Each structure stands twice: as structure tokens, then as C-alpha cells.
Amino acid sequence: MFELFAYGDAGWGDEILRGLAITVQLAIVTLPVGLFLGFLAAFASLSGLRPLRALGFGYTTIMRGLPEILTLFVVYNGAGLLLNKGLRWWNPDAPPSDFSPFAAGVIALGMVFGAFAGEVLRGAFQSLDKGQVEAGRAIGMTDRQIFRRIQLPQLWRFALPGLGNLWINMLKDTALVSVIALDDLMRMTKVAVGVTKQPFTFYLLACLIYWAMCVLSEVVLAQMERRANRGIRRAV
Amino acid sequence: MTKPETILKAEDIHKSFGRLEVLKGISLEARNHDVISILGSSGSGKSTFLRCLNFLEIPTSGKVTVHGEEILVKNGKPQNVRHIEDIRSRLGMVFQQFNLWTHRTALENVMEGPVQVKREPNAEARDKAEALLKRVGLEDRMHMYPSQLSGGQQQRVAIARALAMEPDAILFDEPTSALDPELVGEVLKVMQSLAAEGRTMIVVTHEMGFAREVSSEVVFLHEGRIAEQGPPDEMFANPKTEVFERFISKVK
Amino acid sequence: MTKPETILKAEDIHKSFGRLEVLKGISLEARNHDVISILGSSGSGKSTFLRCLNFLEIPTSGKVTVHGEEILVKNGKPQNVRHIEDIRSRLGMVFQQFNLWTHRTALENVMEGPVQVKREPNAEARDKAEALLKRVGLEDRMHMYPSQLSGGQQQRVAIARALAMEPDAILFDEPTSALDPELVGEVLKVMQSLAAEGRTMIVVTHEMGFAREVSSEVVFLHEGRIAEQGPPDEMFANPKTEVFERFISKVK
């Protein structure tokens, strides 16, 4: 049976590894996009401007209520069409533009991540101690400095557990891009199944690989949380 | 010693929260070397007034002048917003709850202002911070996080942090009332030594001993107004108003 | 009145938590109509002893007999586990923190035992529960949830709950010490009336007044042993041991 997983032309080891690489790439590229959107959403929900707050609320609520796969299809099929329609309306001679499954995956997963992260970050902001900010004001720090030097570093402590969960969910959600023909781990597994007719073997393998990634993530996250909490719990 | 010059001047400060008018026109002047104690029962507006001085609360109206720099407030709008950070950096503030930054060590807490706000070079700021922490008796705690320090030690770090900005005056909001009784002494000692050095200080306190012995002037707030004001010996010996008389009889 | 018969008997109760031996052999007998007060300084093992009587803590060794039903414990293993629930249903217990079920109304709290444990029909249990709540002065609070009741009211519901099981004896663990001073009276009054009715009660308390006036016997625990025991008048008048003398001088 092990020749099935062999590396090289005969076995599926190399294809699956290549798929794994795409999955990891996708997750790693999505993370900053999602975090960025999350911060935007959090700022919007906390802003003093009512329309901005409504926008933040709408984005986080709607995105969290939709199945991830629907979001993915909307982005993948819809955004491409819209983009081209828009381009052509603006300039009828414009060459049709391209929208790769990878980009669609990053945008869709990033939007989902951003919506959940927005809530996590908002909660974290709200649990920050007001006195910490006031102490910054009292020595004449600007709002920017207060955000960068005081709020942001302390934010991690509150946000990390939530963001960690989101990361793990996102890692798993990358499997959805297989449905739009991005050659990630899940899709390469499907291809292998199509040829070898051994669905159980290969899907189980895929599960085990995802599982390993999640367990590894949990270990790393626990480490990061310990670091973020340094100085908070009594070290003595 | 130099001749007393006006460092901080507050004129006709009003402050309302919603419909509740908490400060009903308070004026105060602090000259060089003044140590002003602000007394008053709970809810009389002491903290609010102190916080208005460095614009942690924006007054509803009034004028604050620090060392020539002035900010006028009308209808809750400061007329010169740019100067607010400037004024803040000239007035040190020590909070009841210390408000040390929990993610930084004692030393980093003290260095933060000089490096980030005054843009002093790191090495210089570090030397100064170390000297200040030694000054408040914490030379052996410099690299500890706030959570590893006792309340009294945290408050001394907070005082060092305020001093590091080389402020024209320091505001204290009940600096000892969140402390266990046995820790109060160490903080009062540091404050006393600051007064002895000739620092200008404005102190909201419930420590009558401190108010009587250390301060050069006592201000008694009652329901958002200054009910009585003067040198401590005189005031405590001959309370002029009934409210102040009742107040000192209660707290003693 | 019937002639005094033994209702509850504890023999040589030992209890250790890990290596700490909290009870070092306590024996006690409660006859019909007895009101026994257990005194002792904090940590002397009063609560632990009381909880051993109805096996909320399993003693390390000893024997408890309730109305003929006996449970022997050796090496921390009750020899007859089946009887534990039976013994519990015969001994009412009133806790310091009331421990009402927060998700049930006062009435439901009182009905719960009769309906669920004794399998009484609902209607009957309801009638009885209403009567009992009236008995403790809560006829107008029957349908309220514990969170809507004051501490004293909650404790009275807890007493009604214990009574509803028609227990042979009731155990009280400092029933008034979690109450605001002004609420203590109402609970003591109910307990007094229970004593007057001839109920058998064992009461851990710090209320010296109750111990002296209401109880028929006082037991003083010290470091896990009975240091002194006897009728209250005698004991309080002539403390025989130094520790009890010191105790009463402190609490008065």
C-alpha cells in the first residue's frame, strides 16, 4: 500500500506534498489580509461615526452568517464577472482581467477571517484597561503613539486566544478552495482518489495531515500565549 | 531659590456630565514650589478638577495656563487643540490605580515618555530612568513587571514615570488610597521628599497628615465649588465654613 | 412528650484531608428534642464534623447511626453505600450560604425533596410546601426565585426545604453568618420556634445567645477533638478548660 504514497511519478506522495504547500501558502497569505480586514472592522465598529459603525456591524454580521463556501463562490464567480463588467463599462476596449482561484481563495477566506477577527479585536479593545490609555495621555502621547505603544501590545494578550481559534478554522477552511479547482491538499487528494479509486485511504491521509497541522498550530499558539502573558501573571 | 512665578493657572473651570454640573467654576493658581492639597468629600469633584487641568477631561468651559501656554475652552471645545499634548507633557500625573503599563518593566515604564514623547536618545533616557528609580528606592526592581511589584512599589514607579518627563508640576489623584495601610508610608515619604525639593505639586488626598504638614495651601471643594482655601495651619485651626468643620471632624 | 430516644449517634468519627487530620475521633449522641450547639474557633473542624454526619464528607473511619439505620466507615470506605441516600433524607441540612437551587422558585425548592426523593404526589407536596413557607413567614414570596429574595428570606426557604423532608433531625452549619446583621434576627427566630416545637437540631453557630438560651447541650470543639461538653448554663458559667475560657472571652 505504501507505494501509493511514494514520491515520484508512480506514487501520490509528491502531488499531495505539492497540494500541502499550496494549502500552507494560502493560509499564510490569507492571515495578514484577514487581520487587516479584522482591524478595519474593529475600528469601524468602535468608531464614533454612526455610518461607519453600521458598516462594521453589517460586515461582521453578514459574513459570519454566510456559509464559507457560499462566500467563496460569490467571490470566485461573482467578483470576476463584476470586475470585467466594471472594466468594460469604464473602458470598453480594456482587456478582460484575470482573477485566479488563489486570489479568490485569499480574498474569500480573508473576508471570513476578517469578520470573525473584527469581533475578537473589538472585544479585546474593549477589555483593555482605560487607565493604561489615560496614563499615556497624561505624559502627552499622541493617539497614534498610544495605539502603537500601549493598546496594540496589550491587545495581543486578549485577542490571541480568539485569533488562534480563527487561524485553525481558516486552516481547515482552505480545504474549500478545492471546490474551485485550486490544487490544494484537498484537491490533490481528490485527484488521487479519482485515479486510484481508494477514497478512504486518501481522505484519511488528508485528514491526518490537516490534523497534524492543527495540533502543531495549537502547540505554537500556546507558546505564543505564554509569551503574550509574560509580565501579567506573577512570575515568582 | 528663585522668586515664586506662576506655573499653573486654572480660571473658572466648569464641567458638566450630561445634565449634572460637577464643577461650578473653580479657579486656582499654583506658583513655583507650591504644594496644594485638594480636600473634599467623595463626589465633590476633586478628581474631575484634577483631570481637567491636563485635559484628561475636557472642561465645559474655562481656561488653563501652564507656564505661559494657555488653552481656552468654550462650550466644551478647546480653542487650541494642538497644545493639549504639550500641556499634558508638562504636567506629570500620578493616578490612584497607578496605571502602569503592564506589558513593560518598571524601567521601560519610566523611559517610555522621554523616548517616545520627548524623543530623547535611548541611552540617555535609560540613565535618567535608572537614577529616578534609585531615587524612589527601587534600584533593585528595575526589570520587574508591574504585576511583580507591590502596590507601594508600583506607585513609586508611577511617580518616577511622572518625574521622568521633567514636568513643571505634578498632579496626584489620591495616590495612596488604593494601597494597603502598611504600604502607604513608603509612598508618602517619597512625596514628602519631592515637596522638600521644591517641586510644584497638586495633590488630591484623604491623608490629613500630609495635607497639614506638607502642603503650602489647602483647597476644600464642596459640591463643585471651592468652599474654603488657605494655609493649612490656619484652616484646620479655624474652619470658617460649617461644611469644612464637619469634614475635618469626620475624617479625623 | 415521648420519652427521649436516640435519634442520631456518631461514634469515633475520624476525618483526614490528605495528611491533615481534621477530626481526631468525635462521638456525639442526639436524643429526641435535643438542641445541640457546636462551638469552636475557625478551623477546629465544626463544619467537617457536621458534614460527616450526613456523609457530604465521607469520614475516614467511624460509625453514624440514624434512627437505627447505621453506616460503618473503615479506611474511608462506607460499608453500606446504599444507605447513604437514606440517611441523608432523614437528616435535614441548612447551609451557611443557603444553597437554594437558583433555577427554582421558593415553592419549587421546598417541593423538590418530597416529590423527587419521597415520591409524594405533587398536589400533596405543594400543600405541605405552602404551609411550611407560611410557617417561616414567606407566604407572599412563594413564587419568587432565590435571586429575588433577601439573604434572610433565602435562609428561611432553606429551612422550610429541610423541614419538608420531615427529617428526624436538622443540621445547621452557621445558618446566620452569611447574613447582614439586620437579617440575622428573623432566621434565629424561626430556629428558636423549631426548638420550642421539640425538633432535634444540631447547630454549628457563632451566636452565643442562641447557644446559651436555646440549646440543651453545648459541644466545644478544639483542634478536631471535643474539648468540653455539657449543658450551656453550666459550661458558660464554669468553663473547665482554658481553651474554652479563652474562646468565650473572645467572642463576647
Next chain:
Amino acid sequence: APASAQSLRLGTEGAYPPFNFIESNGEIAGFDVEIGLELCKRIGVECEVVAQDWDGIIPGLLANKYDFIIASMFITEDRKKQVDFTNPYYLAAMTHVAPKGAGITEFTNEALAGKVIGAQSGTTQADYVEATYPDADIRLYPTQDEVNLDMASGRIDLQVGDMLPMLDWTRKSDDGACCELAGEPITDPAFVGEGVGIAVRQEDDELREKLNAALAEIRADGTYKSINDKYFDVDVYTMK
């Protein structure tokens, strides 16, 4: 327009053996792909093969994820509303496939009521099944591979598929040995249309013409036949 470009992208599905499928080395291969690449050569451009799920294959073309589709797509009226087709590059017919010995001989709605019938979602086969057997239990799969997989494991009683792939599957593959073609080939033009064509965007007339010309060329010089013979016993261009 991309017709004048130096390189083109060829869209196909990759789950439809022997027309298009992914080999164990990860490359996409098959009759469609070989024909497509040959056409590119004749036009004089480099072609990159892009895999795309069937559901999204026309939107993908419209969204410019590739420049033409060569994926065994029937030329139908519905599709013509969205894209333009070249001349057919092979003729099409559909067929029923049933497990060996299932004994299904009558293909009417009444006879098949309650039977489980599979097809690939979004294909003309699916349309045919839904239109012809409304009372059957119809299962639509994302890919033909998955229909086959489930037919082999016995989840479906009957499937409707493209003639050629089904021939290939039942005769040449291990798992396809479970099953055999059943009934007459389905050639109803309402479903099968004019045959199988290459789809291009409607504005890309130039590309379409070039593809047509190239197709005629390989047909004439025998290249088509040599590719054809690698995969099939019959000439799929004429089905003879």
C-alpha cells in the same frame, strides 16, 4: 483580443477520462487536451492548460481565467447564449450505464420511477435525466469521476453519461468493469446538439476562426487521426 497574443490559456476540467484527466504525475492529459495543444501549435502560440471545475467552467471563461474551453462541451442553445462555439471537433452521443446483470431494459419514466440515477451536475446528461425521468431519485455529482466512483460502489442503479467516456470506463478501467452500457445511444438533438465544440468568448471571433481553420488543418493532414487512435477504436469525428 487574445487571438493575436503570444500565448493562450486552455481551460479544461481534468476529471473526465479519457478526454481530460489528471495523471499520477499531476499533469493534465487526455484527448481534449492533446487536440487543444495541437491547435495551439497550428495557430502558433504557446498554450497553458488550466484546470477548472465544471460548474464554473463557463463563468471562468467569461471572467478571463482562460481563453478557450476544450472540455468535451456539447454545443447547446443555452450555452450559445453565453459563449460562441467552434465547429464540432467530435460528434456526441449519450448512453445509459447500468451494473452488469441489472436487467434494466426499458428506459421510460414509469419503468425507472424510484430508481437512483446519477449524472454529472451542470451537464446535458443531467438535463436529460431531469427532463426524462422526473420520478426517479436523481443524484447530481460535481465530477464524472465521482459519478463513476459511486456507481462502482453501488450507490446508483443507473447513470447517463457521454458515450465515449463511458465506453472507455466500462471497457478499460478496473472499477468500470462492474458495469456496462445499456439501451440505445441517446442522440436526441435537443440534448446532444450539433456535437462537441470549443467554447470562446463571444467577442473573440478572430480566435474562433483561427481554431476552426486549425481544426480543419489537423483533420486534413491526419494529425487528428493519430491522436484519435491513441484513445479510441472509432473515429470520433464521424463516429464511424
Next chain:
Amino acid sequence: MNPIEILFEYWPRLLDGALMTLKLTFLGALIAGLVSPGLALIRVQAAPMAQAPLRLYVSFIRGTPILAQLFLIFYGSGQFRPALEEWGLWTFFRDPFNCALLAFAMNSTAYQTEILRGGIMGVPQREIEAAKAIGMSRSKILRRVVFPHAYRIAWPALGNEVILLMKASALASVVTVFDVMGRTRQIFSRTFDFSVYLWAALIYLCITAAFVLLWRQAERRLSRHIHAPGTPRASAQPFKESQA
């Protein structure tokens, strides 16, 4: 076609899909809801060794994509058809609906178990003691005291889990179970009209919103005793739960 026409033409299919989505979600949540209390008790009370398989199960479910679980169960079971037929299980696995339901129920069981475990651990120990003190048996204590509290504590989290399950059920379409998502893809592959996705989004949002409202209503009932109306609260209780 414009969006309204799409809706007019295809609403029966979308409705059909919506019913399937509801059916999958409801049954999946229900099955998990029946199994999870027992498992949660094991997680709270059993010896660590006895818990090991359960923890492994929960970790596996939480660490793998539900899409992969779905494929594993659906196509994977096909690989074992002879064995399954021998045990008489094939009739179950033959139906894609059953496979999808099994996947979702197993998934939700893992999550619900963990949520309920948290709820059980949050039950005030003192109330359990009070129940022991009147002689209630273990099973009665669980039924009358522990679970009513545990469910109240876990209720909001359980609601979230049901919504997550509903969203996950959109994957059923990849194994030929035609829920909202499946119907939508089908309509899209026929019309290539993007607006059908927007209708699908709207359907999902409506289902979620309706569910949230219902769930809150139920929560209010469950927590009557916490913020019961109409009584002076300021004057009452110097001792509340939290002060113990």
C-alpha cells in the same frame, strides 16, 4: 434575466434546498444533542484513561476540515461496501443524505460535548451539595440540578454551534445532497446568473436571523430566575451567586 425573474423561475428549487438545509441542520443538531450530554459527563467525571478515546475523537473532529470528513464518510464507505453489506450497514451508507447527516452529527457531537462540559463545570457546587443533603440519587441530581444549570450556561454557545452547523451543511451539496447551496450551484450552472448567489445569501441570513431570535427567546425563558421581572432587586439579596 434580472434577479427577480431568477427568483420567480427558480423559487421552488430554492425552497426545496432551504428545506433540506433545515432538515440537515435540525436532525444533525438533534442527534448530537441527544448524544452529547452522556459524553460530556464522561469528560467531566471519568478517569483520564477512560476519557482518552473521547478526547482523541474531539481533537480529530476539531482538527480536520468538515469537507474532508464528509468525503471520508461518503466516498470512503464505498471502499468498504462488501464489509458494510455483511454487517447490514450498506443500506444506511448507500444514501448520501445519511452519510451527510452522519458527518454533521458526528461533527456537532464533538463541539456540543465540549460546550456542555464547560456548562457542567460551571454548575455551582453548593447546589449539588444541597441536593445530596436531601438524599437525591446521582441520576436525579444530574437531571434536576446539574443539567438545568449546565444548559442555561451553555445555551448561547450551543446556539452558535447550531448556526455553525447550518453553515457547514452547505457542504452537503458536494455529496449530491441538494441543500440551498447545491440548488444554487445547479441554477447557476444553468443560468450563469450571479444574482442567484445573492438570493442564497439572503436565504441563509434569514434562516440565521430567525434562529437567533428563537434561541434568544428560549434563553430568556431558561434564565428567568436570573433576571426575573417585577421585584425590587436593589433592596434584596446582599448575597448573590457570585459572592459565595
